[in-house]
Amino acid sequence: FKSFSCDFSTSRLALAAVNSKNEVPSTKLYINGEFIESSTDRWIPLYNPATNDMITKVPETTTEELKAAAETAAEAFKTWRKTSVLTRQRAMLDLQLLIRQNMDKLARSITEEQGKTFADAKGDVLRGLQVVENACGIPSSLLGETLEVSTDMDTFTIRQPLGVTAGICPFNFPAMIPLWMFPLSIAAGNTMIIKPSERDPGAMMLLAELAAEAGIPKGVLNVVHGSVDAVNFICDNEHIKAISFVGSDAAGKYIHARGSANGKRVQANLGAKNHGVILPDANKNHTLNQLAGAAFGAAGQRCMALSTIVFVGETQEWLQDLVERAKKLKVTGGFEPDADLGPLISPQAKERVERLIQSGVDQGAKLLLDGRNPTVPEKYKKGNFVGPTILANVETHMECYKEEIFGPVLVCLSVDTLDEAIELINKNPYGNGTAIFTNSGSSARYFSLNIDVGQVGVNIPIPVPLPMFSFTGSRGSIQGDVNFYGKSGLQFYTQTKTVTSLWRKEDVMSNRAAVNMPTMR
Numbered sequence: 103f104k105s106f107s108c109d110f111s112t113s114r115l116a117l118a119a120v121n122s123k124n125e126v127p128s129t130k131l132y133i134n135g136e137f138i139e140s141s142t143d144r145w146i147p148l149y150n151p152a153t154n155d156m157i158t159k160v161p162e163t164t165t166e167e168l169k170a171a172a173e174t175a176a177e178a179f180k181t182w183r184k185t186s187v188l189t190r191q192r193a194m195l196d197l198q199l200l201i202r203q204n205m206d207k208l209a210r211s212i213t214e215e216q217g218k219t220f221a222d223a224k225g226d227v228l229r230g231l232q233v234v235e236n237a238c239g240i241p242s243s244l245l246g247e248t249l250e251v252s253t254d255m256d257t258f259t260i261r262q263p264l265g266v267t268a269g270i271c272p273f274n275f276p277a278m279i280p281l282w283m284f285p286l287s288i289a290a291g292n293t294m295i296i297k298p299s300e301r302d303p304g305a306m307m308l309l310a311e312l313a314a315e316a317g318i319p320k321g322v323l324n325v326v327h328g329s330v331d332a333v334n335f336i337c338d339n340e341h342i343k344a345i346s347f348v349g350s351d352a353a354g355k356y357i358h359a360r361g362s363a364n365g366k367r368v369q370a371n372l373g374a375k376n377h378g379v380i381l382p383d384a385n386k387n388h389t390l391n392q393l394a395g396a397a398f399g400a401a402g403q404r405c406m407a408l409s410t411i412v413f414v415g416e417t418q419e420w421l422q423d424l425v426e427r428a429k430k431l432k433v434t435g436g437f438e439p440d441a442d443l444g445p446l447i448s449p450q451a452k453e454r455v456e457r458l459i460q461s462g463v464d465q466g467a468k469l470l471l472d473g474r475n476p477t478v479p480e481k482y483k484k485g486n487f488v489g490p491t492i493l494a495n496v497e498t499h500m501e502c503y504k505e506e507i508f509g510p511v512l513v514c515l516s517v518d519t520l521d522e523a524i525e526l527i528n529k530n531p532y533g534n535g536t537a538i539f540t541n542s543g544s545s546a547r548y549f550s551l552n553i554d555v556g557q558v559g560v561n562i563p564i565p566v567p568l569p570m571f572s573f574t575g576s577r578g579s580i581q582g583d584v585n586f587y588g589k590s591g592l593q594f595y596t597q598t599k600t601v602t603s604l605w606r607k608e609d610v611m612s613n614r615a616a617v618n619m620p621t622m623r
């Protein structure tokens with residue numbers, strides 16, 4: 103497994119920032135209702151990706167602290183489990199209001215630590231907030247089923263919480279992804295330990311403050327930090343019954359295998375390579391605007407970024423117009439009012455994206471727009487910026503097609519028919535999201551039914567489902583079989599109990615024991 107030290111190796115620029123500041127505030131742990139300073143001697147430096155100034159240090163939580171988090175969550179479960187569903191609904195109602203009131207504060211933390219634009223950061227919070235709003239309906243969504251089997255027999259099902267659950271989060275949606283996890287789990291009666299990404303835990307810390315203010319009792323929600331050791335603890339700890347993971351392939355497969363081997367439920371959403379298919383009958387202007395936004399927004403660091411375009415037939419002639427739109431996007435620090443895309447998360451991510459662009463060129467793709475070394479204002483000269491980049495004539499054997507680039511790089515392929523486009527997409531190992539642009543209902547339906555991908559958009563480039571539905575995934579983009587939020591999410595965080603009861607009015611006259619399997623006829 104790749105060592106973490108390479109991810110956090112301090113660049114020369116970053117070191118300079120640390121030295122000139124000497125000390126930065128540390129990120130706290132949230133255990134048993136207290137925000138506490140870790141006693142660790144291992145800290146992960148966290149840099150503002152737009153400047154590479156160090157802004158906080160994140161603890162590698164010690165084993166004792168991790169144990170305390172698990173034990174406090176197990177203890178809190180005993181009482182939280184006994185609260186009425188209306189109490190838990192009330193907590194969600196208060197939490198959603200507090201998140202709405204603190205939207206800007208949360209978004210500021212995201213822009214500072216993750217780099218995305220302030221407007222986009224608010225979208226990150228909003229999409230998570232929608233899950234909290236949906237969790238406010240917990241009394242209805244937890245309803246079970248009941249059947250009068252016969253005049254003296256009833257069967258009913260109820261959904262009961264599991265106990266302690268855990269969430270392991272990626273860096274790219276510091277608010278939305280933790281909010282996919284803890285509100286639903288807690289509303290269903292579980293307790294939870296969240297490990298946000300060590301690269302941007304600030305939004306989750308603010309959410310923990312808001313959860314406390316919303317009256318979620320101590321120990322019900324806990325936040326720990328770190329990387330491999332914290333993750334291994336979560337996979338192995340006896341109190342933890344279920345793990346939600348969102349992130350890269352390697353970590354997700356590892357966590358799924360290790361957590362499952364320890365008898366836990368694991369849901370894991372992994373990497374992506376999302377294709378957009380353009381049919382000649384699509385509305386050209388709408389399509390090009392959507393493509394440019396979906397490929398380059400958030401600097402391409404969305405699991406649903408539309409990073410690959412499959413032009414069908416003559417639509418490849420639209421490429422030059424797409425290049426013109428991409429050129430107009432402003433690359434700068436996320437707090438600048440005119441920013442369209444901010445920096446990548448780290449110098450290592452920037453180097454990797456630049457290397458993949460070069461690999462495309464070396465393998466014969468045509469570089470129509472080169473975003474390497476974009477012009478940015480002086481104060482962002484040390485940031486991890488890459489501008490919109492478009493590679494045309496890409497073929498499926500090229501590294502830039504095979505890898506999830508996770509940067510503002512659009513790779514373009516061409517085919518002659520819709521069937522060829524479907525075949526190409528279904529051959530790609532990933533199955534996270536896809537979109538088709540067309541004015542033909544029958545083509546859209548044919549595509550939607552025959553494509554082996556979790557999220558499908560028709561004239562919508564980033565079809566992240568609303569929270570009454572579920573975020574799914576297919577093939578290489580998912581491990582485990584129960585999805586995030588919506589009905590599936592609730593299913594993941596609860597177990598079903600089926601109760602069958604027999605109530606006879608008259609005394610049974612027979613004195614012989616019934617040894618055969620009850621057939622309930």
Ligand code: NAD
Nearest residue numbers: 271272273298299329330333349350353371372373374405
């Ligand atoms: P990442 O896998 O590096 O990190 C995710 C989490 O796993 C972090 O909390 C990290 O501490 C932990 N982790 C990382 N490496 C580990 C290891 N070797 N052992 C144990 N734990 C480890 O992912 P990231 O770079 O933060 O996020 C980007 C990735 O997430 C992209 O691949 C993106 O497609 C994916 N993603 C997927 C979805 C989805 O729903 N399919 C949503 C968002 C992001």
